[in-house]
Amino acid sequence: MVKSRLDRETIAMRVAKELAHGDYVNLGIGIPTLVSQFIPEGRKVFYHSESGVLHYGPMAVDGDEDVDLINAGGQFLASVPGMTYFNAADAFGMIRGGYIDVSVLGGFQVSEFGDLANWILPSRGTGNIGGAMDLSVGAKRIIVAMEHIDNEGAPKVVRKCSFPITGQGCVDLIVTDVAVIEVTPSGLLLKQVAPGWTVDDVQKITEPALRIDSEVTEITL
Numbered sequence: 001m002v003k004s005r006l007d008r009e010t011i012a013m014r015v016a017k018e019l020a021h022g023d024y025v026n027l028g029i030g031i032p033t034l035v036s037q038f039i040p041e042g043r044k045v046f047y048h049s050e051s052g053v054l055h056y057g058p059m060a061v062d063g064d065e066d067v068d069l070i071n072a073g074g075q076f077l078a079s080v081p082g083m084t085y086f087n088a089a090d091a092f093g094m095i096r097g098g099y100i101d102v103s104v105l106g107g108f109q110v111s112e113f114g115d116l117a118n119w120i121l122p123s124r125g126t127g128n129i130g131g132a133m134d135l136s137v138g139a140k141r142i143i144v145a146m147e148h149i150d151n152e153g154a155p156k157v158v159r160k161c162s163f164p165i166t167g168q169g170c171v172d173l174i175v176t177d178v179a180v181i182e183v184t185p186s187g188l189l190l191k192q193v194a195p196g197w198t199v200d201d202v203q204k205i206t207e208p209a210l211r212i213d214s215e216v217t218e219i220t221l
Contacts, residue, residue: 003196005147005177006219013038013221015104015145015175019045023101024094026050026072026135028118030106031145033059033073048100050131052091053077054084072131095131095138103139105132107146107174109161112208114171114183116144117163129166136167148176148205155207157181157188178202180219187211192219 006014012034019025019035021043027033037058039045046055049071057078060066065076094100109117116136120127136142150156157174174181179202180192190210193202195218203210 003178003201004194006194007177009034009038010221011145011175011177014180014219015143016040017221018143018173018175019043019102022046024048024054024099026095026100026103026131026139028103028105028132028135029073029130032104032106033071033075035104035145036071036077048091048094050088050091050095050134052086052088054086054091054094055080055082057083092131092134095134098138098140100135100139102141102143103135104143104145105135105166107144107156107171108150109156109158109163110144110146110171110174110183111158111161112183112188113160114169115161116142116166116171117161118144118166120164122163127164132166136170141172142167142170143173143175144171145175148178148202155205158207178205181210184211189213190216192217194219 008031011031015035016038024046026048027035036047048054057080060076060078069077071077107118119129119132171183178194178197182189182191188210191213199212
């Protein structure tokens with residue numbers, strides 16, 4: 001029996017629950033860009049982009065696009081009161097200066113030590129590390145949002161990354177389509193599983209051995 005996995009929007013919704021009121025947050029390409037759509041009501045989050053924007057809104061609706069206002073994935077954004085624009089060099093200065101509370105990044109692989117590989121697939125031979133190189137060391141907390149396995153069925157949560165590394169020991173939390181896993185000094189701690197999934201189901205598609213939280217629960221939104 002094939003078990004249902006969370007879709008990309010639901011992964012983004014689960015990540016959004018991790019963002020605290022008042023956080024300054026950078027969203028990477030892919031699933032992370034969706035997070036700005038799902039902030040819980042009453043919670044204010046200030047989104048930052050390497051392109052030189054701070055405090056942007058969700059994605060723009062059709063017909064209201066501004067070619068000068070895009071996120072990391074090139075998607076059009078809605079403007080909100082209090083938005084600011086500045087030089088990209090200043091945007092990177094914010095990252096390198098430690099002013100970003102949370103960075104949500106996509107991933108090709110995450111190791112049991114929290115190493116992140118997310119900028120190049122060796123099979124394709126091309127890639128661009130972009131702002132992830134700075135974010136992986138400059139943001140106070142790194143959350144990786146990704147599918148649990150790749151298109152060939154290989155685990156993306158691995159003992160050791162075989163792809164070129166973006167940042168070493170930088171990942172704090174992994175949110176996938178089947179699980180929420182915390183990276184700890186003692187190893188990977190399984191916190192939540194997708195509806196219909198068991199701890200054993202998740203372990204079967206995870207390369208390193210998982211520690212199991214004493215109160216592991218089902219992913220809720």
